[in-house]
Amino acid sequence: MSLHPPVTLSAVVLALTGALIASPAVADRFASEPDSASSTSVPARSTVPGMHAMPATPEPKVETLASGLVHPWSIAFLPDGRELVAERAGRLRILDDGTLSPPVSGVPPVLAESQGGLFDVVLHPDFDTNGWLYLSFAHGTSGRNATRLVRARLDGDALVELEPLFTAEPWKATPVHFGGRVAFLLDGTLLLTLGDGFDYREEAQRLDNHFGKIVRLHDDGRVPEDNPFVATPNARPEIWSYGHRNPQGLAVVQVGRPGAGTVYAHEHGPAGGDEINRIEPGGNYGWPIATRGRDYSGAAISPFEEFPGTRAPLVDWTPSIAPAGLAIASGSSFAALDGELLVAALKSRELRRVRLDAAGRSVGQAVLLSGEGRLRDVRSAPDGSLRVLTDSPNGRVLRLSPAP
Numbered sequence: 530m531s532l533h534p535p536v537t538l539s540a541v542v543l544a545l546t547g548a549l550i551a552s553p554a555v556a557d558r559f560a561s562e563p564d565s566a567s568s569t570s571v572p573a574r575s576t577v578p579g580m581h582a583m584p585a586t587p588e589p590k591v592e593t594l595a596s597g598l599v600h601p602w603s604i605a606f607l608p609d610g611r612e613l614v615a616e617r618a619g620r621l622r623i624l625d626d627g628t629l630s631p632p633v634s635g636v637p638p639v640l641a642e643s644q645g646g647l648f649d650v651v652l653h654p655d656f657d658t659n660g661w662l663y664l665s666f667a668h669g670t671s672g673r674n675a676t677r678l679v680r681a682r683l684d685g686d687a688l689v690e691l692e693p694l695f696t697a698e699p700w701k702a703t704p705v706h707f708g709g710r711v712a713f714l715l716d717g718t719l720l721l722t723l724g725d726g727f728d729y730r731e732e733a734q735r736l737d738n739h740f741g742k743i744v745r746l747h748d749d750g751r752v753p754e755d756n757p758f759v760a761t762p763n764a765r766p767e768i769w770s771y772g773h774r775n776p777q778g779l780a781v782v783q784v785g786r787p788g789a790g791t792v793y794a795h796e797h798g799p800a801g802g803d804e805i806n807r808i809e810p811g812g813n814y815g816w817p818i819a820t821r822g823r824d825y826s827g828a829a830i831s832p833f834e835e836f837p838g839t840r841a842p843l844v845d846w847t848p849s850i851a852p853a854g855l856a857i858a859s860g861s862s863f864a865a866l867d868g869e870l871l872v873a874a875l876k877s878r879e880l881r882r883v884r885l886d887a888a889g890r891s892v893g894q895a896v897l898l899s900g901e902g903r904l905r906d907v908r909s910a911p912d913g914s915l916r917v918l919t920d921s922p923n924g925r926v927l928r929l930s931p932a933p
């Protein structure tokens with residue numbers, strides 16, 4: 530018997546894992562994932578679920594502000610009117626009056642494979658005075674990676690003073706289901722969404738890891754003392770909510786709005802079971818115990834669509850639309866949309882409006898935009914217009930405003 534059997538076993542497992550991940554057969558394993566580039570599924574409109582009667586959708590005016598972006602993932606608005614666009618390939622660009630800058634220097638290396646890459650770019654609420662911007666991305670290799678959050682300052686065309694703030698643990702061996710959305714709460718702390726890594730879904734129900742979680746941090750990465758599980762033995766203290774699959778939409782109702790501070794997130798189900806949830810501290814959002822989704826094989830994941838102790842979604846989309854970005858309409862120019870959730874969808878290739886009642890139930894859905902391909906993100910711009918990012922190797926930034 531070897532003196533070091535664990536080392537030998539680990540080496541074998543690592544080698545096998547690496548070989549498996551690199552093989553086309555296993556890459557195809559993720560082909561049904563709506564976030565994978567190989568996905569080309571376009572359902573007929575009649576199969577799109579969840580549509581209810583709504584007041585007539587205003588026909589927006591659509592302008593293309595930029596094109597030629599490689600899978601743009603998020604956009605942020607600088608105080609001087611310029612916009613920052615994150616491309617999944619690992620580049621940050623400045624959009625200035627219709628002109629895209631060369632890539633900003635100083636962006637950390639990202640794992641730009643499969644679903645990995647540069648994800649969110651979000652400004653600190655006090656960006657005007659402190660200059661911090663936050664980036665989330667896939668860090669590592671296809672066989673050993675994690676979602677990471679950093680902050681840095683923008684100095685001209687460079688990121689400086691880069692500070693790593695958080696890296697999800699443990700590392701995973703799948704290049705998919707990273708989560709990666711970031712949003713600040715009204716108290717100045719921030720939330721970061723983390724996916725279940727696809728192969729680790731049971732871990733979403735355990736508190737000793739970061740798979741399938743939303744975590745909450747101070748703006749400098751410290752753990753807030755009032756996080757819900759700081760006193761729970763063996764729990765990761767960063768956890769804010771758990772039981773998520775792959776949350777790629779996150780939005781907070783802003784000050785002065787009804788329900789200020791309310792947090793909404795959406796997440797990809799497997800085949801079916803896409804959800805919008807209202808996120809509350811300590812909440813268990815059910816995955817994979819409670820879901821309406823099924824495995825891509827058609828096999829049941831769980832016999833339970835609801836389960837005691839888990840939060841039911843506000844909205845379930847079965848079949849899936851593949852929600853990938855979320856904004857809350859401010860109404861400052863799209864008065865008809867005021868307060869609605871706006872969802873960018875990959876698979877159904879649409880920007881969807883979701884109207885909620887005071888109890889948070891979906892009382893109406895409608896399509897605001899379609900025909901532009903897979904949509905990755907939607908944001909409310911300071912002037913009340915919307916930005917929509919198309920998910921493509923030749924991705925675009927669209928500006929939506931009410932037609933005159």
Ligand SMILES: [Ca+2]
Pocket residue numbers: 772804814815816819820840841842
């Ligand atoms: Ca759920």
